[in-house]
Amino acid sequence: MPVVNVFCCSYCGAEEVVRSVIEKTGYTRLDDAAVVAAASKRFNIEDSKIWKAIRGKTSLFNKFTHERERSLACLRQAVADSLKGDDLVFFGLCSLMVPRTISHVLNVCMIADAEYRSNLACRMEKISIKDALKKIHKDDESLVLGVEHISGQKDPWAAGLYDIVIPMNKIAHDDAVRLICDNLKISVLTVSEDSLKAVADFALASEVSLKLAMEGHDVSVSARDGIVVMEINKHVMMLASLEEELKRLALAVPGVQGAETKVGPGYYQTDVYRKFDFDLPQPSKVLLVDDERDFVEALSERLQMRDYSAAVVYGGEEALSIVEEDEPEVMVLDLKMPGIDGLEVLRRVKEKHPNVEVIVLTGHGSEDAAKLCAELGACAYLEKPVDIEKLTEALQKAHRKVRQSKANAKVD
DSSP: OOEEEEEEOSSSSHHHHHHHHHHHHOOEEEEHHHHHHHHHHHHTOOHHHHHHHHHSOOOTTHHHHOHHHHHHHHHHHHHHHHTTSOSEEEESGGGGGSOTTOTTEEEEEEEOOHHHHHHHHHHHHTOOHHHHHHHHHHHHHHHHHHHHHHHOOSOTTOGGGOSEEEETTTSOHHHHHHHHHHHTTSGGGSOOHHHHHHHHHHHHHHHHHHHHHHTTOOOEEEEETTEEEEEEOSBOSOHHHHHHHHHHHHHTSTTOOEEEEEEOGGGGSSOBOOOOOTTOSSOSOEEEEOSOHHHHHHHHHHHHHTTOOEEEEOSHHHHHHHHHHSOOSEEEEOSOOSSSOHHHHHHHHHHHOTTSEEEEEESSOOHHHHHHHHHHTOSEEEESSOOHHHHHHHHHHHHHHHHHHHHHHHHO
8 A cells, every 4th residue: 555644734634634544544643753753762862852953953962973864764674674564654754765666655744834834833732823824944953953864955945845735724634634635546656666765765775874883984875776876965085985984884684785985076075084983982972161262162173083972162151052042062161251250150050951061161260269169169279371181180070979879870
């Protein structure tokens, strides 16, 4: 039986239509929550990380950790596993992971105008029109982010992505249900040998993508008849070496009969290819906070040369915002900054995020300041100009505390 993919905006009545389609067809519903749960269980990854990979802003640390790429690879594998069955309705963002090359899939998009959506949101949530519009705007922002993360598409409403676009403000519920069910009967959606091969190709590409992501690589993968093609979209100094490693990893995946590499359009941009080593004994999320831009950027580069994942912000307010959105493991913090100074940042971070280890690095040191920082919870106090070996030693000590804290939390 054909597979149905349904993508929609919030508050357009799609939920009720999907429910009716399932009642009529006997199909199994696989929404984003179900697919995320399956990926979380199979790959032993927190579902909150997967949700963040789908809906959240890209982390400041992601270029070092590749958490988004790994989470999406796990999610894509869960979608590929599900496609081995039939009589399915994918409902939500995960539907966009199903490639268009699988011909027995009906791709449906449900939309509605702002007036229809806001009125429905008012009735469902019992809120004002103003609050409804704010909520819809926030939902749409999250949805656009999710579509870009999952499919690379900038416009989730582009008609070329779908076989049917249903304007829910212009069509009755029963007519929308009938439209979907009638289209499931057309011959072009019949399951064929070619369409099943496309499912197998997608499954194989997903397995290779997962393998590469878990090894710290970020490339796009396609497959056809057992041959996988890996596209490199970031510049790399030693291209031949990277290609050799990618082919070696891909050929180790069962079912891969051949492996090829190519450079994509992104290869010629300024991004630099970075493989992440997940086994390094360093903290994977180090946040450097200092308003002296030249100094802190040079420090970040020196730490990156030593395989530390050191991201940079230039003020206390920005640092606090990052901690709320994406908690670092270790913060290296200057004290004297305009606006919110380092002492206040230290105080707030340790109050709300006690597991974040803070190393104070200041050019205005004193015994009294060192004592106060220690009382507020700093794990080290260093003065500029800092010896890089002393700083890395402090980072290692902080990381050991982070690991011990995580280990204790698991025991509890």
